[in-house]
Amino acid sequence: MRTYALRRVLQTIPILLIISILLFFLVRAAPGGPLSAARRNPNISLEQIEVLEEKLGLNDPLPVQYWRWLSGMLRGDLGDSIKFHRPVLEMIGERIPNTLLLVGVSFGITLLVAIPLGVLSARRPYSLFDYTTTTITFMGQSLPVYWLGLGLIVIFYVVLKNPFTGEPFFPGGGLNSVGREGDIPDMLWHLVLPVVALSLGWIAWYSRFLRSSMLDVLHEDYVRTARAKGARENVVYYKHAFRNAILPLVTLIALDLPSLFAGALFVETIFSWPGIGRLFWDAARGRDYPVLLGVVMIDAVLIITANILADLAYGWLDPQVKYD
Amino acid sequence: MTEETTLAAIQAQSMPRLIIRRLFKHRLAGLAIASLLTLVLFAVFASLSPYSPTDQTPSNSFQRPNSEHWFGTDELGRDIFTRILFGGRVSLAVGLISTFLSISLGVVIGALAGYFGGWTDSILMRVTDAFLTFPTIFVLIILGAFLREQPLPWLKNSVIVVIIIIAALSWMWPARLVRSLFLVIREREFVNATRALGGSHARIILSHILPNCIGPILVSGTLQMASAIITESGLSYLGFGVQPPTPTWGSILATAQTHVFRAPWLAFYPGAMIFITVMAINYIGDGLRDAFDPYVIHTGK
Numbered sequence: 001m002r003t004y005a006l007r008r009v010l011q012t013i014p015i016l017l018i019i020s021i022l023l024f025f026l027v028r029a030a031p032g033g034p035l036s037a038a039r040r041n042p043n044i045s046l047e048q049i050e051v052l053e054e055k056l057g058l059n060d061p062l063p064v065q066y067w068r069w070l071s072g073m074l075r076g077d078l079g080d081s082i083k084f085h086r087p088v089l090e091m092i093g094e095r096i097p098n099t100l101l102l103v104g105v106s107f108g109i110t111l112l113v114a115i116p117l118g119v120l121s122a123r124r125p126y127s128l129f130d131y132t133t134t135t136i137t138f139m140g141q142s143l144p145v146y147w148l149g150l151g152l153i154v155i156f157y158v159v160l161k162n163p164f165t166g167e168p169f170f171p172g173g174g175l176n177s178v179g180r181e182g183d184i185p186d187m188l189w190h191l192v193l194p195v196v197a198l199s200l201g202w203i204a205w206y207s208r209f210l211r212s213s214m215l216d217v218l219h220e221d222y223v224r225t226a227r228a229k230g231a232r233e234n235v236v237y238y239k240h241a242f243r244n245a246i247l248p249l250v251t252l253i254a255l256d257l258p259s260l261f262a263g264a265l266f267v268e269t270i271f272s273w274p275g276i277g278r279l280f281w282d283a284a285r286g287r288d289y290p291v292l293l294g295v296v297m298i299d300a301v302l303i304i305t306a307n308i309l310a311d312l313a314y315g316w317l318d319p320q321v322k323y324d
Numbered sequence: 325m326t327e328e329t330t331l332a333a334i335q336a337q338s339m340p341r342l343i344i345r346r347l348f349k350h351r352l353a354g355l356a357i358a359s360l361l362t363l364v365l366f367a368v369f370a371s372l373s374p375y376s377p378t379d380q381t382p383s384n385s386f387q388r389p390n391s392e393h394w395f396g397t398d399e400l401g402r403d404i405f406t407r408i409l410f411g412g413r414v415s416l417a418v419g420l421i422s423t424f425l426s427i428s429l430g431v432v433i434g435a436l437a438g439y440f441g442g443w444t445d446s447i448l449m450r451v452t453d454a455f456l457t458f459p460t461i462f463v464l465i466i467l468g469a470f471l472r473e474q475p476l477p478w479l480k481n482s483v484i485v486v487i488i489i490i491a492a493l494s495w496m497w498p499a500r501l502v503r504s505l506f507l508v509i510r511e512r513e514f515v516n517a518t519r520a521l522g523g524s525h526a527r528i529i530l531s532h533i534l535p536n537c538i539g540p541i542l543v544s545g546t547l548q549m550a551s552a553i554i555t556e557s558g559l560s561y562l563g564f565g566v567q568p569p570t571p572t573w574g575s576i577l578a579t580a581q582t583h584v585f586r587a588p589w590l591a592f593y594p595g596a597m598i599f600i601t602v603m604a605i606n607y608i609g610d611g612l613r614d615a616f617d618p619y620v621i622h623t624g625k
Contacts, residue, residue: 012457014454015454018454019458023463023466026471026474027466029470138603138606138607138610139603142550142599142602142606143599144554144558144595144598145558146558146577147591147595147596147598150577150580150581150584150591150595151591151595153584154584154591158585159588255456258456258457258459258460261459261462265461266561266562269562280462281465281562284469284564292462296459299459299462300457300458303459
């Protein structure tokens with residue numbers, strides 16, 4: 001198992017190298033370069049731009065620049081933001097807690113709702129409850145997160161007002177109200193709509209998955225054995241079947257990580273939630289390439305790590321799995 | 325009834341005809357096909373609208389939905405209904421073409437990996453796994469932002485860029501699916517028989533194994549198309565997909581967000597179109613899955 005883990009880690013190195021080379025050259029081959037915004041700014045003279053180019057090493061050949069960026073990255077230095085003149089790593093570090101809060105709360109709620117939904121609708125397939133759940137989750141899966149988010153803002157911030165105070169029911173975005181930075185209840189208040197927007201689609205997806213996983217497991221021989229030896233239906237269901245049905249969820253979540261990040265990016269953008277996704281969106285609009293590349297590389301490392309951990313966890317949960 | 329006539333009756337039902345008949349028996353799938361065809365017709369005949377999707381008449385801005393402008397007008401006085409019809413062209417075309425590309429690439433890679441196994445398999449699957457660990461949305465945004473700016477003339481068209489990048493980041497799912505199907509089917513007796521008779525690799529792959537994979541491939545195609553439409557609209561909504569003045573459902577939604585206080589109703593229509601289209605495609609996929617499944621008993625539900 002240790003050699004397996006080691007091999008998986010070693011295999012990720014070429015993947016990361018390929019991602020980094022492709023993206024670096026794509027971003028830097030665009031005409032105008034990273035200073036194109038500065039070039040259009042009438043307050044910055046051509047001489048200043050030349051000085052800047054020299055200072056940032058933008059006149060060196062691209063492979064040299066790539067090597068400098070790569071070796072910096074290996075030392076934990078992702079470079080400085082072109083726009084904010086701050087270390088990229090520091091900017092990402094500031095945003096990570098906000099993203100983790102949003103994604104963590106949404107994912108917790110997703111599991112709390114999706115697992116009972118999926119398990120109960122598999123308990124009595126084709127019952128009224130199952131039919132209703134299946135239809136609603138089918139719709140939920142087709143609902144684009146950006147439309148849902150925008151819809152929540154329109155309904156709970158723009159249109160509906162509290163009849164007593166005339167204030168909107170929920171804030172339309174941001175981490176805190178102005179002047180209440182660091183206020184926890186205020187922040188939770190701001191968290192409601194983004195969490196609803198983010199978790200609805202996830203709930204639909206995971207409850208559907210769990211329903212079909214439960215139905216698959218219920219056809220297995222060990223379930224028949226459990227029934228044959230006279231175990232009560234609840235024991236068969238929750239002890240024998242459920243445990244096995246939930247196993248594939250581990251791998252699924254790791255594989256889903258890229259799309260989970262995608263959902264978070266949309267929600268952060270719509271609700272101005274100061275997380276990684278919003279940072280990335282702003283950087284993409286401003287062509288702030290060190291920030292862009294830094295976020296992608298950190299996310300790639302996160303996704304690969306999660307996949308390796310999921311594989312190892314699967315082997316630990318299911319003793320039948322052998323690593324060669 | 326003699327044995328010959330029963331056999332003739334079964335043979336008269338060719339596979340495609342059987343599938344189509346079973347698909348329409350799935351009531352929701354039938355409804356979904358009808359709605360999708362309506363959407364396609366609306367997109368095809370979008371130019372019959374008396375309004376232009378791009379000409380601006382600012383004096384006419386932010387009209388509420390009325391008998392002249394069914395969905396109202398935007399900040400530049402453009403008719404939203406017309407823009408949504410034209411946007412449907414882009415969304416449906418991007419969905420269809422990128423799905424076709426991604427499925428084609430996925431089938432080729434999956435078939436080669438699954439059929440030949442060994443080194444071919446491990447190299448191709450290593451590449452596939454590498455693509456699966458890409459942080460998709462971030463890479464899509466970078467590609468969407470920078471590919472357009474490269475000094476290549478054929479990349480100037482943002483619709484083509486979006487089609488390419490969506491296909492380039494989604495072929496892995498059909499590749500894995502086709503590989504797993506090939507791994508099973510290549511061991512079956514009829515494949516061995518063909519091999520024993522001296523059938524070439526190409527013949528075994530193309531006319532013996534691949535036809536047996538059509539069902540799952542079509543079902544995964546519907547999933548791909550649904551997610552391609554959501555991705556295209558999402559990218560355009562963020563500003564890195566199809567570029568203005570070409571209208572798309574995503575970019576209309578982005579305008580709606582900018583003017584959410586002036587015209588909150590604007591946000592409804594483009595999103596509803598995405599939702600309806602994606603749901604219709606998903607229901608068709610569901611119907612296809614049942615139609616290809618020989619074990620499903622058709623009660624007409």
